[in-house]
Amino acid sequence: MGLKKKNSELFVNTIGLLITLGIAFFLVIILIFILSDEPGKTIYYFLIGPFINKYYFGNMLNSAIPLIFTGLGIAVAFRASMFNLGGEGQVYAGGLAATVICLALPSAGALVGIFLAVLSAILVGGVIGGLSGFFKMKWDTDELISSFLFSAALILIINYFITGILNDPNSNLLTTPLISDKYFFLYIFPPSRLDISIIFALLTAILVFFFMFYSKWGYEMRMCGLNREFSRYGGINTAKYIVIPMFLSGGLHGLAGSISILGTYHMCLKGFSGGMGWNGIAVALIARNNPLAVIPAAIFFAYLEAGAKAAMLHSDITFEIAAVVQSTIFYLITAQALYNFVRYRKRVEV
Amino acid sequence: MSYLEMRGIIRLYKESGVLANDKVDLSVEKNEIHAIVGENGAGKSTLMKILHGLERPDQGTITFRGREVSIANPLDADRLGIGMVHQHFQLIPQFTICENIVLGIEPKKYSIFFDREKARGRVMGIIKEYGFKIEPGLTVSQLTFGQMQLVEILKMLYRQADLLILDEPTSVLTEQEIKKLFTTLRNLKKIGKTVIIITHKLNEVKEISDRVTVMRKGKVAAVKKTAEVDRKELSRLMVGKSVLYDIERAELTRGLPVLELKEVTLRQKNQDMPLLDKLNLTVHASEIVGVAGVGGNGLAELEDVVTGLRRISSGEIYYNNNRITNSTIHELREQGLCYVPADRLYRGSSLRSSVKENMIITNSRNFQKAGIMSQKRVQDFADTLTAKYSIDGDTALPIGYLSGGNIQKVILARELEAKADFIVFSEPAWGLDIASSEFVYKKILQLREQGSAILLISSDLQEILTLADRVVVMYKGRIAADLANREITKEIIGEYMHGIRGDFEVK
Ligand SMILES: Nc1ncnc2c1ncn2[C@@H]1O[C@H](COP(=O)(O)OP(=O)(O)OP(=O)(O)O)[C@@H](O)[C@H]1O
Ligand SMILES: [Mg+2]
Numbered sequence: 001m002g003l004k005k006k007n008s009e010l011f012v013n014t015i016g017l018l019i020t021l022g023i024a025f026f027l028v029i030i031l032i033f034i035l036s037d038e039p040g041k042t043i044y045y046f047l048i049g050p051f052i053n054k055y056y057f058g059n060m061l062n063s064a065i066p067l068i069f070t071g072l073g074i075a076v077a078f079r080a081s082m083f084n085l086g087g088e089g090q091v092y093a094g095g096l097a098a099t100v101i102c103l104a105l106p107s108a109g110a111l112v113g114i115f116l117a118v119l120s121a122i123l124v125g126g127v128i129g130g131l132s133g134f135f136k137m138k139w140d141t142d143e144l145i146s147s148f149l150f151s152a153a154l155i156l157i158i159n160y161f162i163t164g165i166l167n168d169p170n171s172n173l174l175t176t177p178l179i180s181d182k183y184f185f186l187y188i189f190p191p192s193r194l195d196i197s198i199i200f201a202l203l204t205a206i207l208v209f210f211f212m213f214y215s216k217w218g219y220e221m222r223m224c225g226l227n228r229e230f231s232r233y234g235g236i237n238t239a240k241y242i243v244i245p246m247f248l249s250g251g252l253h254g255l256a257g258s259i260s261i262l263g264t265y266h267m268c269l270k271g272f273s274g275g276m277g278w279n280g281i282a283v284a285l286i287a288r289n290n291p292l293a294v295i296p297a298a299i300f301f302a303y304l305e306a307g308a309k310a311a312m313l314h315s316d317i318t319f320e321i322a323a324v325v326q327s328t329i330f331y332l333i334t335a336q337a338l339y340n341f342v343r344y345r346k347r348v349e350v
Numbered sequence: 351m352s353y354l355e356m357r358g359i360i361r362l363y364k365e366s367g368v369l370a371n372d373k374v375d376l377s378v379e380k381n382e383i384h385a386i387v388g389e390n391g392a393g394k395s396t397l398m399k400i401l402h403g404l405e406r407p408d409q410g411t412i413t414f415r416g417r418e419v420s421i422a423n424p425l426d427a428d429r430l431g432i433g434m435v436h437q438h439f440q441l442i443p444q445f446t447i448c449e450n451i452v453l454g455i456e457p458k459k460y461s462i463f464f465d466r467e468k469a470r471g472r473v474m475g476i477i478k479e480y481g482f483k484i485e486p487g488l489t490v491s492q493l494t495f496g497q498m499q500l501v502e503i504l505k506m507l508y509r510q511a512d513l514l515i516l517d518e519p520t521s522v523l524t525e526q527e528i529k530k531l532f533t534t535l536r537n538l539k540k541i542g543k544t545v546i547i548i549t550h551k552l553n554e555v556k557e558i559s560d561r562v563t564v565m566r567k568g569k570v571a572a573v574k575k576t577a578e579v580d581r582k583e584l585s586r587l588m589v590g591k592s593v594l595y596d597i598e599r600a601e602l603t604r605g606l607p608v609l610e611l612k613e614v615t616l617r618q619k620n621q622d623m624p625l626l627d628k629l630n631l632t633v634h635a636s637e638i639v640g641v642a643g644v645g646g647n648g649l650a651e652l653e654d655v656v657t658g659l660r661r662i663s664s665g666e667i668y669y670n671n672n673r674i675t676n677s678t679i680h681e682l683r684e685q686g687l688c689y690v691p692a693d694r695l696y697r698g699s700s701l702r703s704s705v706k707e708n709m710i711i712t713n714s715r716n717f718q719k720a721g722i723m724s725q726k727r728v729q730d731f732a733d734t735l736t737a738k739y740s741i742d743g744d745t746a747l748p749i750g751y752l753s754g755g756n757i758q759k760v761i762l763a764r765e766l767e768a769k770a771d772f773i774v775f776s777e778p779a780w781g782l783d784i785a786s787s788e789f790v791y792k793k794i795l796q797l798r799e800q801g802s803a804i805l806l807i808s809s810d811l812q813e814i815l816t817l818a819d820r821v822v823v824m825y826k827g828r829i830a831a832d833l834a835n836r837e838i839t840k841e842i843i844g845e846y847m848h849g850i851r852g853d854f855e856v857k
Contacts, residue, residue: 214722214723214725215718215721215722215723216714216715216717216718216721216722216723217721219707219710219714219723220714222703222707223700223703223707223711226700226702226703227696227699227700227701227702227703229696229697230696230697230698230699230700230711231700231711232659232679232680233657233659233679233689233691233697233698233711234683234711234712235679235680235682235683235684235711235712236680236711237680
């Protein structure tokens, strides 16, 4: 009874993912044939567009940055068997918090200001997420619903501030004033907008990975996620691990918001974060909640968007196709995740 | 040609690299009761899962009633008339007996709606036809293990199974329940059914089976007529040498009280009868208190209450003279509680976590420094336990890949290693083969000698009589008897368990 192929499970999963992505691409190509008068050119730009110059390539990586953070946020919660559907609002709130700090401290040192802005964004996001966890711990309310509702309400409130007292009267955009340029993150790949925070994103992914798989907290959190009854039996304080993962998840979302402000937008534009929360869920699913796999998954998602943009600029399709592609992939990935779940249960519980 | 012929069955689990069945041949005659025995991990469950379509063999053929058949899933098996009761119950606790029985092939109204009336009628029909007594409207969560077992059997009969497979059906049943089960099996045999039964208890093999197939390390070691082998011979065939049970409980003077229950009462909302009714119970250091009782009489509740998993309604609990009435299991564990639960699949282990991760759940803090886990120390610990408790499996793989008995060994290893002064065992030998249960019994007695106070809840009276210093019998949430383990017999305990005796108390 020797030991043989240990990796076959991983192998099967990867193959499954590749098949899913293959189907998605196939569908996209069919769509392009239907929607475009010059499908050859459109497909070319869709697939190769993001790589044809530094500008496109850098921007693609730049738009992956917030997705790395939100993907990590979702993955952390998922691993603890918690569902954070409030990502949209948490990113937005984090962005606003960072902007407000920067605007309130026009004359602080650059590093101090950045530090405070990022910290406040993490705390704001964390508290919003943690609140759903706290409600669940206290009154057993469903965190999936409460986080979604909080987020929906928050978005309206934040819009109110941006278009109201925080509005920049000198701009004809619906936005807050620009933050001081000493707080801007350094561009590292001109002429694109890619900034130094990509390094920060990579480090965060590594840190989260390490936390989940090598720390005691991470171990206890994962155990709670896999079997709460077992964890309680084993003496783990399970109530704690209802609140903590939601706090961390919210915090990572808030962080995503602040990084986007400091690196890309430099002001809190109304609706700047739209989609970052939802796409984070897809990214986490593609990555199977593995923090390191979140990096390629986020870049892949950004690639789809960048490809669609390039195809739009150089050919005759509209941007909506990117949304169609993303949702196609989202559905296929979710379906595959569900399939694996069912197959798994069949094997183990029988 | 026999009724059932499995020929040259090979099954390699790729995930674990285990060759669970290595050219296994099994032949079963029509109308016989055929036992399969073998050590933990010998491949018994795997072979039966193949027969029921839950696993595909890599090679080999199955001939059933003279025809070669291909069984791709349990539905195929049902269609052929092959039914199976798994090592772990497959019932949905929130559903009624009736709903569980018809699950998957419900009678329909207008071909879409569940026809409750018709379902009930049909289930009643089956119950009457085979002469059972059970009310199909009861919810499964209220049933005793014996009744659940019956529901599983009814499920097979409802699907018109002719060949019935039972994987370790007796491990959680009380002696009376086992007797009933065996009567049922004999009756089924009388009306022409064929039964395959897996068990670790060789006296049961002798009692119920006509023939027996012995498996060892994925292969068939022998096929015998039951009448022609004795238990010693069987155990020799199973392990390659003969194992003799020799467990000696040394005389010890018990120490100070460790756990004390005073007037402990547990009520459930909207119910008049308390689940636990004014229990007074003390477990001393160097003492094993065995708790016997038929399911549904408060054993499970007692288990939850003394381990801090469930709040009591009134009364007090003391641990080393400290009041712990409202302590959580988290706090009790910190003070040195160890606990092997009856529910080993959901409470005692986390099936999707690796064996290693399952081994350190209670003491993960010992493997960390400043919050960082030392992978090496975890691995060393896991390797030590695996060797010491002869656990058969790769510690990096999910524990769900292990055989039933090996899962139990992991749980036992984890809890026994902690060397606590108070330990709760519920069904400790569940699913263990002979050698392993002997090892575990010795270990439990050793803990007693080292001064631990031990509460042993078990459906196996032999186990209780072998290990316990005192025997407590629960009946209807009360302590019906508290007897010193001297000159008492299974029969006496049995009478208390069924409320036949219980008007007087002996100390
Ligand atoms: N799903 C699985 N994946 C990987 N390996 C498995 C799986 N199921 C069983 N095995 C391995 O196959 C071997 C045989 O397991 P099986 O469950 O057939 O044993 P068994 O004879 O029923 O033992 P027990 O008496 O403990 O129930 C074991 O070594 C086990 O680790
Ligand atoms: Mg088995």
